[in-house]
Amino acid sequence: MVTIYDIAKHSGYSIATVSKALNNKNVSEKARLKIMDAVDELHYTPNSSARTLATNKSWMIGIVFDENLGFGLAHPFFSQVIEGFKKHVELYNYDLLFVSRHMGLQQETYKHLLHRGVDGIAVIQSFGDDELRKSNISIPSVYIDRPTNEPGSVYSDNRSGSRLAVNHLVENGHTKIAHIMGDQTTYAGIERAAGFKDAMKAHGLDVRKDYLVDGGYYSQAGGREAMIRLLALDDKPTAVYAAGDEMAIAAIRVIKESGLRVPEDISVIGFDDIKLAQHIDPPLTTVRQDKELIGQQAAIMLLEKINNKEDMDKDVKKMVPVSLVKRQSVQRLA
Amino acid sequence: MVTIYDIAKHSGYSIATVSKALNNKNVSEKARLKIMDAVDELHYTPNSSARTLATNKSWMIGIVFDENLGFGLAHPFFSQVIEGFKKHVELYNYDLLFVSRHMGLQQETYKHLLHRGVDGIAVIQSFGDDELRKSNISIPSVYIDRPTNEPGSVYSDNRSGSRLAVNHLVENGHTKIAHIMGDQTTYAGIERAAGFKDAMKAHGLDVRKDYLVDGGYYSQAGGREAMIRLLALDDKPTAVYAAGDEMAIAAIRVIKESGLRVPEDISVIGFDDIKLAQHIDPPLTTVRQDKELIGQQAAIMLLEKINNKEDMDKDVKKMVPVSLVKRQSVQRLA
DNA sequence: TCTCCTGTCGAAAGCGCTTTACATGTGTAA
DNA sequence: TTACACATGTAAAGCGCTTTCGACAGGAGA
Numbered sequence: 001m002v003t004i005y006d007i008a009k010h011s012g013y014s015i016a017t018v019s020k021a022l023n024n025k026n027v028s029e030k031a032r033l034k035i036m037d038a039v040d041e042l043h044y045t046p047n048s049s050a051r052t053l054a055t056n057k058s059w060m061i062g063i064v065f066d067e068n069l070g071f072g073l074a075h076p077f078f079s080q081v082i083e084g085f086k087k088h089v090e091l092y093n094y095d096l097l098f099v100s101r102h103m104g105l106q107q108e109t110y111k112h113l114l115h116r117g118v119d120g121i122a123v124i125q126s127f128g129d130d131e132l133r134k135s136n137i138s139i140p141s142v143y144i145d146r147p148t149n150e151p152g153s154v155y156s157d158n159r160s161g162s163r164l165a166v167n168h169l170v171e172n173g174h175t176k177i178a179h180i181m182g183d184q185t186t187y188a189g190i191e192r193a194a195g196f197k198d199a200m201k202a203h204g205l206d207v208r209k210d211y212l213v214d215g216g217y218y219s220q221a222g223g224r225e226a227m228i229r230l231l232a233l234d235d236k237p238t239a240v241y242a243a244g245d246e247m248a249i250a251a252i253r254v255i256k257e258s259g260l261r262v263p264e265d266i267s268v269i270g271f272d273d274i275k276l277a278q279h280i281d282p283p284l285t286t287v288r289q290d291k292e293l294i295g296q297q298a299a300i301m302l303l304e305k306i307n308n309k310e311d312m313d314k315d316v317k318k319m320v321p322v323s324l325v326k327r328q329s330v331q332r333l334a
Numbered sequence: 335m336v337t338i339y340d341i342a343k344h345s346g347y348s349i350a351t352v353s354k355a356l357n358n359k360n361v362s363e364k365a366r367l368k369i370m371d372a373v374d375e376l377h378y379t380p381n382s383s384a385r386t387l388a389t390n391k392s393w394m395i396g397i398v399f400d401e402n403l404g405f406g407l408a409h410p411f412f413s414q415v416i417e418g419f420k421k422h423v424e425l426y427n428y429d430l431l432f433v434s435r436h437m438g439l440q441q442e443t444y445k446h447l448l449h450r451g452v453d454g455i456a457v458i459q460s461f462g463d464d465e466l467r468k469s470n471i472s473i474p475s476v477y478i479d480r481p482t483n484e485p486g487s488v489y490s491d492n493r494s495g496s497r498l499a500v501n502h503l504v505e506n507g508h509t510k511i512a513h514i515m516g517d518q519t520t521y522a523g524i525e526r527a528a529g530f531k532d533a534m535k536a537h538g539l540d541v542r543k544d545y546l547v548d549g550g551y552y553s554q555a556g557g558r559e560a561m562i563r564l565l566a567l568d569d570k571p572t573a574v575y576a577a578g579d580e581m582a583i584a585a586i587r588v589i590k591e592s593g594l595r596v597p598e599d600i601s602v603i604g605f606d607d608i609k610l611a612q613h614i615d616p617p618l619t620t621v622r623q624d625k626e627l628i629g630q631q632a633a634i635m636l637l638e639k640i641n642n643k644e645d646m647d648k649d650v651k652k653m654v655p656v657s658l659v660k661r662q663s664v665q666r667l668a
Numbered sequence: 669t670c671t672c673c674t675g676t677c678g679a680a681a682g683c684g685c686t687t688t689a690c691a692t693g694t695g696t697a698a
Numbered sequence: 699t700t701a702c703a704c705a706t707g708t709a710a711a712g713c714g715c716t717t718t719c720g721a722c723a724g725g726a727g728a
Contacts, residue, residue: 003684014708019686028706045448049392050684052383053713060431073420074413076609083406090434095450097394097431100424114379116429249613275410279583281615337714348678353716362676384714387683673726683716691708698701 002042011038022046052117060097061089061302062118062139064109066125073098076274077291078124081144084295085122092303094119113139120302140305142298146187151315152305154297158188161287161322162195163202165241165269168285168324170203173333174239174267178211180226180251182218182243192243192271211237215247223247227254238266238333245270245277245286252280252329263331273325283327294320336376345372356380386451394431395423395636396452396473398443400459407432410608411625412458415478418629419456426637428453447473454636474639476632480521485649486639488631492522495621495656496529497536499575499603502619502658504537507667508573508601512545514560514585516552516577526577526605545571549581557581561588572600572667579604579611579620586614586663597665607659617661627654 004022008015011034021027021035038044052058063085065078073079086096099112113121121141143153169177179196182189193212200207213229216222223242227250230237242248248270252262262268262282270277273288297318338356342349345368355361355369372378386392397419399412407413420430433446447455455475477487503511513530516523527546534541547563550556557576561584564571576582582604586596596602596616604611607622631652 001684005684015685016687016708016710017706020707023686025687026706031706045445047387047451047684048449049383049386049451050713051686053381053387053684053715054686056713058383072417073407074410074417076408079408079413083408086407086432093434095431095433097429098420099429100427111379112429116382276610276613279610279614335714339714349715350678350680350717351676354677357716359717360676365676381714384683385716387685388714388716390683669728671726671728674724676721676723678721679719681716681718683714685713686711688711689709692706694703694705696701696703698699 001047002044003047004044006042007035007038007044010042011035056117058117058119059094060116060118061094062097062099062113062116062121064099064113064121064123064125076276077145077272077289080291081124081295081298082122084292085144085299086295087292088296088299089303094303120306122298122302124298140302142302142305144294144298147317152301152317154294154301154318154320155187156289156294156322157319158191158322159195159198161271161289162192162241163199164322164324165271165287166196166199166203168326168330169239169241169267169269170205172239172267172330175205176211176235176237176239177205178213178230178237178240179207180213180215180223180230180240180242180247182247183216184214186217189243196241215242215244218244218246220246220250223250224254227251231255231258231260236266239269239330240266241269241271243271245272245274245284248284248286248329249276249280252282252284263329267330267333269330277325278327282329285327285330286325288323288325290320290322335381336378337381338378340376341369341372341378344376345369390451392451392453393428394450394452395428396431396433396447396450396455398433398447398455398457398459410610411479411606411623414625415458415629415632416456418626419478419633420629421626422630422633423637428637454640456632456636458632474636476636476639478628478632481651486635486651488628488635488652488654489521490623490628490656491653492525492656493529493532495605495623496526496575497533498656498658499605499621500530500533500537502660502664503573503575503601503603504539506573506601506664509539510545510569510571510573511539512547512564512571512574513541514547514549514557514564514574514576514581516581517550518548520551523577530575549576549578552578552580554580554584557584558588561585565589565592565594570600573603573664574600575603575605577605579606579608579618582618582620582663583610583614586616586618597663601664601667603664611659612661616663619661619664620659622657622659624654624656 004015007018021032124144147153181193213226215226270286273286277284341352355366458478481487515527547560549560604620607620611618
């Protein structure tokens with residue numbers, strides 16, 4: 001391995017000067033040139049561990065995400081958020097570190113990140129009530145998709161999303177609107193359900209208990225079950241708003257299987273706008289989360305914290321707007 | 335920051351002994367216990383930079399993937415492969431490092447990885463003819479989805495996949511079979527096209543020039559264009575085999591838009607089995623790539639190289655099998 | 669009793685870098 | 699000429715850890 005010593009010897013300067021030249025500190029132009037020549041000639045690459053050790057700055061950001069959903073990195077929502085995050089932080093030369101799952105223990109993961117000396121942490125996790133507990137020393141961090149007691153989070157405006165969905169349905173003449181809820185321990189699930197109720201009330205509609213069904217963790221299986229329960233009702237809803245696209249897609253399938261049509265008999269609206277949404281039949285009307293933007297905002301917030309450690313504990317929360325994407329799964333009530 | 339010195343002082347042993355205790359070297363049980371107590375008490379976390387500097391082992395694996403496709407981390411194929419890769423390497427305590435793109439220059443990326451001191455590199459990239467050029471010092475690496483001049487790669491059995499597709503079509507009575515090719519600078523594209531031709535010949539069918547259209551980089555846009563060209567033919571094919579699901583999906587859409595039906599008028603078969611495939615109408619029959627397995631095999635190969643540096647340059651290639659997933663986009667020719 | 673071995677432990681060097689504090693040389697002003 | 703300021707370069711310490719090598723104690727064998 002070629003080190004700074006080799007460059008020093010080869011260029012005739014001391015290692016201190018070499019280091020300064022490499023870091024754009026004050027050295028004469030002549031020295032810089034000679035040193036850079038040596039660098040090129042010897043194919044020198046600085047050693048980041050040594051640098052990190054000396055400066056206490058790793059230029060790495062740790063990513064922690066929920067592994068319990070079974071998708072891992074391939075999660076349709078997470079991966080896009082992370083991509084948005086990555087695009088922004090790499091502008092500032094940070095690399096991303098994905099650490100091994102440590103038996104699901106947040107505490108262990110945090111320790112590991114501490115061990116790695118990351119400059120910041122982005123946690124992207126929809127549920128779970130335990131948080132990255134800080135030890136005596138703490139790392140700047142940001143939470144995505146869920147506000148926490150810890151300072152700093154960015155998430156979608158879930159309530160507005162529900163309002164958008166309900167409004168759209170009501171505008172199309174629907175009053176018998178059901179809601180397939182996301183798990184009620186998740187922030188998004190709670191907010192979307194609350195937003196749904198509020199919006200219904202705002203329209204003078206009452207929210208019937210039997211029209212409120214739990215779809216669990218946003219999976220197709222959960223959506224399926226929920227929809228089956230709704231179809232079993234004597235007085236079926238004419239529209240259902242699902243708190244997630246996967247659940248909405250499953251719901252559509254169940255409706256079709258039962259011999260009814262979407263949207264002619266029942267209108268369906270989802271949440272997320274995953275890639276699949278536009279490809280199913282009928283294309284799904286849904287509330288779109290701006291995944292890239294969420295990632296980007298989280299990145300901005302985290303870099304801010306990293307650079308201004310003083311107010312690292314300032315609790316900023318950033319809500320990113322959602323929008324309604326009208327496709328063909330909603331129809332005016334006859 | 336609490337260091338090994340603090341533990342030494344607190345436990346009454348030297349830092350050498352502390353280090354040994356932490357690394358399960360020979361120390362008396364008594365010493366180990368005392369030291370571990372101190373570790374717990376002081377919330378000690380070892381510093382990985384220091385350790386890496388001393389041992390020249392980082393326990394990080396660098397991931398390099400193609401950013402030019404526009405998906406980044408959210409790429410439907412890549413993300414699943416990487417997830418499979420991650421699942422395996424984390425069993426051995428490796429973390430994954432995603433480095434910033436450096437102006438698309440492989441050479442820069444490689445230098446950066448060298449700078450980071452990763453123990454190994456996984457390159458997942460379907461095309462591009464430049465490779466991670468090694469400098470004088472080289473890092474164990476593995477190439478995914480494309481064999482290279484560099485030793486070590488794992489990829490799907492693309493030719494067999496084409497054979498599977500063609501056989502299935504022929505078994506269903508088709509003879510007028512078109513192929514929407516993947517870009518012919520990509521390994522997969524070349525292999526699938528070659529496999530297609532071989533299979534056709536094996537059945538005594540000739541491959542017509544006008545039935546061989548280029549779909550570009552596996553995108554829907556490319557598939558769309560290719561299918562339009564096929565439909566413009568006087569003598570239309572009764573079946574089309576696309577070298578990628580996205581292209582197949584676009585093709586189906588074009589066919590429907592033209593007033594024809596899938597599979598009644600034209601059968602379609604894809605390659606990949608992305609998640610979308612089962613959700614479109616009609617559900618797509620396709621050649622399935624085992625993304626998780628590819629990732630896992632790559633991980634196994636890389637760890638092998640890392641652990642047996644001697645034969646790092648042994649050129650192993652691993653081909654992972656593909657399978658045909660029959661759904662409803664193929665029909666027996668009337 | 670003395671010698672030799674074995675098992676534990678510690679001093680110190682070293683991994684590759686940054687940074688402080690100081691030395692040196694040059695030019696300028698008095 | 700002397701005095702001083704400034705620009706440039708360097709020696710050395712230190713970041714937190716591993717590892718070699720030697721010291722030492724205690725037990726076994728003669």
